Amino acid sequence: MDFAIPIGRLRDLEDVTLIIRPGSAVAVGGGPSGYDELPIPLEEAARLAAPYAEAYDEFLAKVAEALGAAYAPPQSSDITAWLEAHVRAVEALGARWAAAVDAKGPFTVRRRVARLYIPYMGSSLTATYLLYPFEGAVVSADNRGRTMAIGSAVVEWGGVVVYKAGLRTLPGAIVLAQAEPDLAPPLPRIAEAVAELAARVNSLRGTGA
Structure with a gap:
């Protein structure tokens, strides 16, 4: 599982996509010498991802409500735990949708x-x-x-x-x-x-x- 976020500019990189996986994060974008990858500490990645995580949490809460359920988002400060919990919630809500379809x-x-x-x-x-x-x-x-x-x-x-x-x-x-x-x-x-x-x-x- 991963969380791919287009964040624009980061340090010396342009058109950056931040990719967060359990236990690691990397920024991918164009640098002075071309395409480059930059490892990002998870704490920094969590800070950069926080507004996007909040947006996804609000989205999933609305989807859960539409399916007659509820979604209580975890804290996004531990981005690995947040990502794992979010994916589990997507799977659980999928089971509710399956009954409808x-x-x-x-x-x-x-x-x-x-x-x-x-x-x-x-x-x-x-x-x-x-x-x-x-x-x-x-x-x-x-x-x-x-x-x-x-x-x-x-x-x-x-x-x-x-x-x-x-x-x-x-x-x-x-x-x-x-x-x-x-x-x-x-x-x-x-x-x-x-x-x-x-x-x-x-x-x-x-x-x-």
Whole structure:
């Protein structure tokens, strides 16, 4: 698992992405001699990540509420513990969404989305794809399961599949919410929460330098 955050400038690096993993952090960006990586102490990484972690916590709390649950975020000062707890919460909320989508029975979706935001890829938090959404992406899903949803929400961009998320996962719900919010009752509120998260991350661009 990791947390990828586009933070702008950091020290001598431009267009920096801060990547936090359990026990380590690195800043990746363009330096005086080209592409470079800079190890970052976890305490500093936690400080830089704090406003983004807060934005993700607010987002997940809204998603939890839409799914009839609650999310109590941990302290982000221990960024490793925060990341692990956040990923566990995403998985737990995915189980709630699975029950909702299983109840839908078979359905087919194919819809072009003006801007598709992807806050999660598997167990990774990808703030990068909130700042740089997939514009004009096509979302498709073909669920033939009658008692349990089967398959993935597939994202095509420029004619190429760039992302897949299981229909019974929270990342899959987030993709469907942006493409077909009328599919299930929680999705309109999830779509609204995604848009708010993207706006918040865009407002934070560069503030961690």
